[in-house]
Amino acid sequence: MFPKPQAALSPNTYAYESEPMVKATGFREYDARWLFGKEINLMGVQALGMGLGVLIKELGQKQEIVTGHDFRGYSASIKYALISGLMASGCKVHDIGLAVTPMAYFAQFDLDVPCVAMVTASHNDNGWTGVKMGANRPLTFGPDEMTRLKEIVLNAAFDNKPGGSYQFHANFPARYIADLTNRPKLKRRIKAVAACGNGTAGAFAPKVLEAIGCEVIPLDCDLDHTFPKYNPNPEDMEMLHAIRDAVLQHKADVGLGFDGDGDRCGVVDNTGEEIFADKVGVMLARDMSAQRKDAQFVVDVKSTGLFLTDPVLQKQGAKATYWKTGHSYMKRRTHELKALAGFEKSGHFFFNAPYGRGYDDGLVSALAVCDMLDRNPTKSMAELKDALPKTWSSPTMSPHCADEIKYGIVEQVVKHFEAAQAKGEKVAGQAIRDLVTVNGVRVTVEDGSWGLVRASSNKPELVVVVESPVSEQRMRDMFAAVDGVLRTHPEVGEYNQKI
Numbered sequence: 001m002f003p004k005p006q007a008a009l010s011p012n013t014y015a016y017e018s019e020p021m022v023k024a025t026g027f028r029e030y031d032a033r034w035l036f037g038k039e040i041n042l043m044g045v046q047a048l049g050m051g052l053g054v055l056i057k058e059l060g061q062k063q064e065i066v067t068g069h070d071f072r073g074y075s076a077s078i079k080y081a082l083i084s085g086l087m088a089s090g091c092k093v094h095d096i097g098l099a100v101t102p103m104a105y106f107a108q109f110d111l112d113v114p115c116v117a118m119v120t121a122s123h124n125d126n127g128w129t130g131v132k133m134g135a136n137r138p139l140t141f142g143p144d145e146m147t148r149l150k151e152i153v154l155n156a157a158f159d160n161k162p163g164g165s166y167q168f169h170a171n172f173p174a175r176y177i178a179d180l181t182n183r184p185k186l187k188r189r190i191k192a193v194a195a196c197g198n199g200t201a202g203a204f205a206p207k208v209l210e211a212i213g214c215e216v217i218p219l220d221c222d223l224d225h226t227f228p229k230y231n232p233n234p235e236d237m238e239m240l241h242a243i244r245d246a247v248l249q250h251k252a253d254v255g256l257g258f259d260g261d262g263d264r265c266g267v268v269d270n271t272g273e274e275i276f277a278d279k280v281g282v283m284l285a286r287d288m289s290a291q292r293k294d295a296q297f298v299v300d301v302k303s304t305g306l307f308l309t310d311p312v313l314q315k316q317g318a319k320a321t322y323w324k325t326g327h328s329y330m331k332r333r334t335h336e337l338k339a340l341a342g343f344e345k346s347g348h349f350f351f352n353a354p355y356g357r358g359y360d361d362g363l364v365s366a367l368a369v370c371d372m373l374d375r376n377p378t379k380s381m382a383e384l385k386d387a388l389p390k391t392w393s394s395p396t397m398s399p400h401c402a403d404e405i406k407y408g409i410v411e412q413v414v415k416h417f418e419a420a421q422a423k424g425e426k427v428a429g430q431a432i433r434d435l436v437t438v439n440g441v442r443v444t445v446e447d448g449s450w451g452l453v454r455a456s457s458n459k460p461e462l463v464v465v466v467e468s469p470v471s472e473q474r475m476r477d478m479f480a481a482v483d484g485v486l487r488t489h490p491e492v493g494e495y496n497q498k499i
Helices: 014-018 042-058 075-088 101-110 143-154 172-181 205-211 237-250 277-291 311-315 327-336 362-374 381-386 403-423 472-486
Strands: 032-035 064-069 092-098 115-119 128-134 165-168 191-195 215-219 254-258 265-268 296-300 319-323 341-343 349-351 430-436 441-445 450-455 462-468
Touching: 042 075, 042 115, 042 143, 064 075, 064 101, 075 092, 075 115, 075 128, 075 165, 092 101, 092 172, 101 115, 101 128, 101 172, 101 362, 172 205, 172 362, 191 205, 191 237, 205 215, 205 254, 205 362, 215 237, 237 254, 237 265, 254 362, 265 277, 265 362, 277 296, 277 311, 277 341, 277 349, 277 362, 277 381, 296 327, 319 327, 327 341, 327 349, 349 362, 362 381, 403 430, 403 441, 403 450, 403 462, 403 472, 450 472, 462 472
Parallel strands: 064 092, 064 115, 092 165, 191 215, 191 254, 296 319, 296 341
Antiparallel strands: 032 128, 115 128, 254 265, 341 349, 430 441, 441 450, 450 462
């Protein structure tokens, strides 16, 4: 019988080599993340594989699964430990080798396999590992599945049996690249910086962009799992500044930055300015709804209010629904509503047919940006951005709040604003126009200014964002109103940054 996982073991000991270690906190709302060696060991990963095999069977799926790994010095060994656990549980495993996460999602369709387990720590620092999992393509696990997986693994409730098997699919990336590039070439000659931060996308992004007709300026595309310059994260200022410098040096039309596992794409315009992902989403929504009447989009609650107020989107009949932050939540809602696309402020974009298959893929996002430029041959990326109505928005601010109490605090904040709306009370000097409570509370007042408070999915923090379409002062007024409510809770700490 396989031993029950331990929460902590000391490395370089007999116990560490002979017992599984799995720290419970690694099971997040929609994927799993651990510090390898400190929070999980190889036997712990094996236990995860056996538990995943049990869960797949419980969910009524065929025990057949795609797996791949990102480019880190230890990812391959973690994948093989995971595979040994999956096979022990009776799964047939399809190994696609070194891959970006969306390549594993694509393999579910291309190989007609229902389940996926991609070994990746995404953009996290070296030392981290994790697994993104799903059993119903194109969706990935949410809180219910992750909670059940945690129960199975930590209680060693395994059901091992013979019948597992392994198949390696050689040169699988060629099939993925062919799928992305089997399309008409761009008519406009677009010079694009492809920035990969020495992460996994470096093996694929330049080839894909060249194949559709871009002139590509590769930036840090050589694979190097030490990440010698910065982590491959297109929200990180170091990476964005490097892209800016390359765009200006080469007079490029656009800079495209890919995260460590290739499911997100950041955009820098031709002047070197970053375009926040929610604004990129508005630009793409304009482009897509011009082609498709009454287009529907899903956006996460941290995103700009322009999805509802932009006059071009209104004229084109586009509709937007705000939903929970988190790639699994957004993917699921976009699928349920059969929306044309879903846009998350972190840069996870989900395109349904005819643009994609519903999962997040940074290269599909990059192709959508290039196609938008191609359809606007006389306009630069900066001009397309500047055509949006101006808004004043804050960065994502994160005051400390302990994991044990953060959801309770947010619940009280929701009740505060619901009561204020019921009584006709004003917020930041104006009546409440709308409350969205699918994920914390997003309160919008009459002039369109809004503020959001939600609990962070994976840190002991709250998340606060404010925006105004009127002025910087109205944005600050909205922040003061939201912060004033938070300050009535002494458990809420200081912000990581303020406006």
